[in-house]
Amino acid sequence: MFVILKDLFKYDKRFAFGFSVILILLFLSILSFFSPYNPVLWSLVPKNLPPSLKHILGTNSMGQDIFWNITHAIKNSILLGSLTAVISITIGTFVGLVAGYRGGSVDRALMSINDSFIVLPSLPILILLSTMLKERLTIAVIAVILSLFSWPWGGRQVRAIVLSLREREFTYTAFFSGMGTLKTVLKEHLPFVIPWVMANFINTILWAIGMETTLAIFGLSSLETPTIGTTIYWANQYQALLRGIWWWILTPVIIAVFLFLSLYLLSVSISEFLDPRTRLQRMRMEEVST
Amino acid sequence: MKNNNKLLVVSDLTKVFIIGGRFLGVKLVAVNRESFDMEEEKPEIFTIAGESGCGKTTLARMILGIIEPTSGKIFYKGKDITKIQSKEDRLDFMREVQPIFQNPFETFNPLKRVESYLIETAINFGAVKNRSEAFDRIEEVLQLVGLSIKEVEKRYPHELSGGQLQRVSIARALITNPSLLVADEPVSMVDASIKMSVVNLFKDLKEKYGVSVIYITHDLATAYYISDRIAIMYRGNIVELGPVEKVMLNPLHPYTKLLIEAVPEPDPDLKWKEEIKLSAMEAKEFAKLGCKFSERCLEAKERCHEITPEKIFVDDRWVMCHKYK
């Protein structure tokens, strides 16, 4: 695993960039645990100070230190994205594997549930739900709601992969080697699905953070919890840009851009690296070069 | 039908595929009420030949139990295998009948080491008690196919040649001491230099170890080289079945004649002379009434277009043609 990461880091610039940025952002989110200020309290520091040595990213109109505040925001956004990804990928992969390998009526039943979620218009329903739940919204609740809308895509894709694998000759070899259903799916098919799962994991994080940011900008998220989205929301509410408090709005926007870009690059380079076709090609190359 | 002393009895076997949807689809009879059998006492290599799409793979997959027949029965050593339900019975059957696949590079998962299949087979079928015994058995079967464990150990499929892989595939199938191998085009994807070594291996297995082989191919030259009996299929039917010397050196069915005649001789002194006639659109032929070959048959009479010919025993072989009635 470590060797793979090292290789990727060395030979794939996209990965190197994405990975470094993510590390920095993770570091920042860890810093939040050492924050001298409670992120939900106001008026802890003087308002609207431009960046200085004392407050390196300045302060906002609510009397909060922007640097320490953004560390919480990054932590919460990443937490939200990962939580959504874990829930939705687990459900999606499981449903896809079972539907694909068992086929028949199991497949039809699972896929009709799957498809009903796909055809639901996600944004309007999300807006409706968050308006209704407004007071009770927490990171966990948002993650669960977002998962509801993202697992079916994964489910379909995994199913398609397994369906095509099921007809490959090696699946029959496994069958005639006396391997049962579960063993075949886990040992023969999962290795083909994993690269996709990993790429999709990152994509789901990306999507979830983006979704929450969108909702938050409209004021439809858990507004007390600092996330990248809510930070932008508050900055807008106080018309930070118009009033020349650019450091307040620019910080979350730049962080968001870097976060999205690096996650995207990571997902592209990992899925390329783990694609069975290039993986095989690489194995062949390594064989002759050693 | 008497099933005593029969290794395999295929009786009235039919497979119908519905193409293009449950309700509006057209029926395609891939195998049409076919029967044949193989003796238990006398191991043999039984070839099923015929052009692409004539139903060879479908027939083989029904025998292997991978797809369910639409109707008809298959008995293996007297037991109806289309009725297998329990996992134990399935394993018992697979211990006896094993497949060899067409593409050696696809037979094993490209992301897994090939030996894992050998170990799985040895352990899952209870041929051995533990891993070290498994390796003894694996070494044994690898030697049978002219390999050794050193050449195979810790290797991924892409690290072995097509010929080596096809041998490993055969070795894996032999672990459980099967009585019957079903090989669907085992040499169509390997090189000429490898082809003969694989084919020679089948011959050895039959002669030295009494393993029967159903050899499916459209390579008639190798079919002649190794098999005892041959069945020629055309559009879902076996149109001629008998000893290979009879059928191939003196074909009776007009389609067999055409097929044998079309095989190119690897000899510049024996070039083709006359021209042949081909069908332009073959999809229609599956649904045809009467003899399915009648559109292309030079000897077709009126009844050939209306009445399906019966199978008749002439000169040591079965022929499905009106000519010999």
Add this chain to the structure above:
Amino acid sequence: MSILKVENLKAYYIATLYGIKRSVRAVDNVSLDIEENEIFGIAGESGCGKSTLLKVIVGLIKPPLSLIGGMVLYNSGKDYISPFLLSLEEFNKIRWSFISYIPQGSMNVLNPTRKINRTFWDVIKTHGSEEEKKNLKTITEEHIKALGLPLEVLNSYPHQLSGGMRQRVTMALATILKPKIIVADEPTTALDVVVQRGVLQLLERIQEIYQNTLIIVTHDMAVHANIAHRIAIMYAGKIVEVGKTRDIFKNPKHPYTKYLINSLPKIGDKSIRESAPGAPPSLLNPPSGCRFHPRCPKVMDICKLEVPKLAEIDSGHSVACFLFTKEVEEV
């Protein structure tokens, strides 16, 4: 008179993946002289570089394939031209009308949404002369008739035709502008014997009618026996033997060719056939010296060090093997 000359041609696949740069030496120092009005066969095992050689001959060189050295020359009647030196425009002009290429698995190239005759007209419109453009309908029909194909195929969509008929239509298409050279890559592989025979019949007929040169690649020796006039045997990126079909089959010289010929089974003959031991080498790092040496029963010391040069040992029969020649290939 030779219509196509290949001189010391080298073409490698060069790929870099995660820092490791590798070249597959698919065509390595190949020279050929192909005569006007002949059927020239190229035989060899899968992966030995046959398709690559054809691609370079017709000038289709795209990354990762790259030309390392050597020359390909066409004899246009007046002078020699090379596909490597032509501009794209000039190249498009001679494709189809002077040299026509039928790639491997080409029966699937027909546009599924266009009727066959449309596809023919498209080719004439883009590559034909003014004269031909005016008469495109009659030219197409006459061509199909001359080749003995049923006229109704012109009015069909590709999916309505059988695989064998599609393959023959592709051949008719490739020859519509009566090229001087036709290059066909595995035109009969994956077809049934009966259909294969129909396709080969057609190729012979085309060659007979238009008196052009046909270069045909296949690993099926029986096909070569039936239609080729001369055969080149390729092994691991190199030509190891060239000769008249009869000489290659009746009097093979190179140890590899001998195995190839003697391992062919025949209907009516059940005597034991042996094939060459071992497996073809990887072209990523081919064996030193003679590339066949790890599998050769007659290997000598020099074979492991030096590369034997393709040299004429009889009139029109050349072999690259130290059993017959002392000549060493310059590297």
